[in-house]
Amino acid sequence: MALQQWDxxxxxxxxxxxxxxxxxxxxVALAVAFYYAISGFFPSSDHAHHQRSRDFEEQTxxxxxxxxxxxxTEDELKExxxxxxxxxxxxxxKGQIYDVSQSRMFYGxxxxxxxxxxKDASRALAxxxxEEKDLTGDISGxxxxxxxxxxxxxxKFMSKYVKVGTVKQAVPVNDGQANDKTIEATDGEAKPAEDDASGSAKPLEDDGPSKGSEAGADAPSETAAAESVVKSEADVDKKD
Ligand code: HEM
Structure with a gap:
């Protein structure tokens, strides 16, 4: 019966x-073999999916x-x-160090x-x-x-990243309100540091990234950056 059906x-x-x-x-057998041979060249969607989720896991x-x-110090920051x-x-x-680890795809x-x-990339960003020569925190001029x-x-950085420190300046420079004390202390004695006279001394930007400038408390002082530069220039003028 079955044999008849088969015939x-x-x-x-x-x-x-x-x-x-x-x-x-x-x-049919050749077609199947061909299919597997060809699909071997491309990652299967399952494999691709795993790859994608691994990438995602790495990123997140x-x-x-x-x-x-x-x-x-700047040298320590390089590490x-x-x-x-x-x-x-x-x-x-501007001397404020941010942890940008979450954006390894940008900065890694x-x-x-x-x-x-x-690095302090202030000049380059501004x-x-x-350019290599602009990869510095020196924003003079x-x-x-x-x-x-x-x-x-x-x-942008303040809102996106956590501030984790400040760059120690090689030479303290008076160019902001935060440094007024230094100005007072040296007033009459020595003239304020020639912050923009040469490129040799790294000027300290705005509020001076020294102790006490904690994340969150920066905004108002930061806005004074440009003004403080003008102010310090005025100070220099007065003294001249
Ligand atoms: C052809 C010009 C440029 C294009 C098309 C471009 C494009 C982009 C894009 C698409 C992003 C990602 C934005 C985001 O997802 O938040 C980005 C981020 C960034 N860009 Fe550019 N960019 C250009 C030039 C520059 C220049 C000249 C600088 C500075 C020297 C710069 C500095 C940055 C920085 C620092 C970030 C990362 C900001 C963060 O950490 O969120 N870009 N850029």
Missing amino acids: AWKESIIESTGLSPATIFTI QVLPPPVQLGEV YDGSDPKKPLLMAI PGGPYALFAG KLSF LGAFELDALQDWEY
């Missing part, structure tokens, strides 16, 4: 396709909470340029803004420059537009 089925296949069942079987990996560093994946990724603007090795990592742009960057 009938065989004949109907031959009739309709003109091919023997053996040939059809061979074609729970970052260790930012560690407050206090005052660090946080992302070359050591165990260390946080840090970047400074190979990222478009990796050159800013581990001038929208990627910048124009009003550049200082404005820098201010915007600073606000």
Whole structure:
């Protein structure tokens, strides 16, 4: 009975396709083999999915909470340029250091803004420059537009990242309200530091990234950045 059915089925296949069942079987087997051979070149959607979720996990990996560093020197800051994946990724603007680890895709090795990592990039950001010479916290001689742009960057960083410290300045410079004490102390004795006279001494920007400028309390003092520069220039003029 079954044999008869099989014969009938065989004949109907031959009739309709003109091919023997053996040939059809061979074609199907080849098609399947071909499919697997070709699909081997592409990651299966399952594999792609796993890859994607692994990437996502890496990106959203729970970052260790930012560690407050206090005052660090520029050299110490360089250690946080992302070359050591165990260390946080840090970047400074106007002497204020921010933990930018969450944006490793920007500032991490190979990222478009990796050159800013581990540095005070104030000048570069103000001038929208990627030049090596502008990778510095020295903002002397910048124009009003550049200082404005820098201010915007600073606000962006303040709202997006956690401030973890300040850059220790090699030479203390009087160019802001926070340094008024220094001015008073030296008033009459010595003239205020020639902050923009040369490029040799790194001027301390605005409110002076020394103790006491905690995150959150910065905004008002930051807005005085440009004014304070003008003020200090006026001071110098008066003394002259
Ligand atoms: C062709 C010009 C540029 C284009 C198309 C561009 C594009 C972008 C884009 C799409 C982002 C990501 C924004 C976000 O997701 O929040 C970004 C971020 C950034 N850009 Fe640019 N950019 C350009 C030039 C510059 C220049 C000249 C600088 C500074 C010298 C700069 C500094 C930055 C920084 C620091 C960030 C990261 C900000 C953060 O941490 O959130 N960019 N840029």
